[in-house]
Amino acid sequence: MKRTQILLTEEQHKILKNISSEKNISMAEVVRECVTHYTADLTSKPLTGEDEKIKKALSVAGRFVAGDSNISVNHDDYLKEYFKK
Numbered sequence: 001m002k003r004t005q006i007l008l009t010e011e012q013h014k015i016l017k018n019i020s021s022e023k024n025i026s027m028a029e030v031v032r033e034c035v036t037h038y039t040a041d042l043t044s045k046p047l048t049g050e051d052e053k054i055k056k057a058l059s060v061a062g063r064f065v066a067g068d069s070n071i072s073v074n075h076d077d078y079l080k081e082y083f084k085k
Helices: 010-025 027-043 047-062 073-084
Strands: none
Touching: 010 027, 047 073
């Protein structure tokens, strides 16, 4: 990886910080995701609805610690709730 320094407006910084907090990842990782997404938009075909669903599902895999023992039974309900956001 290459270290890069950037300047953001106050609003951009606030947005970046909020996304970082919501996704529980570093601000640097949010920037990397944005660059990857932006680059993919420029160089490849747009994601289909199904591709987007798969991408979203994979993005949440392993990110949460289950306090309940019913996750394997009710996982569809939890995913529906997440995707409504």
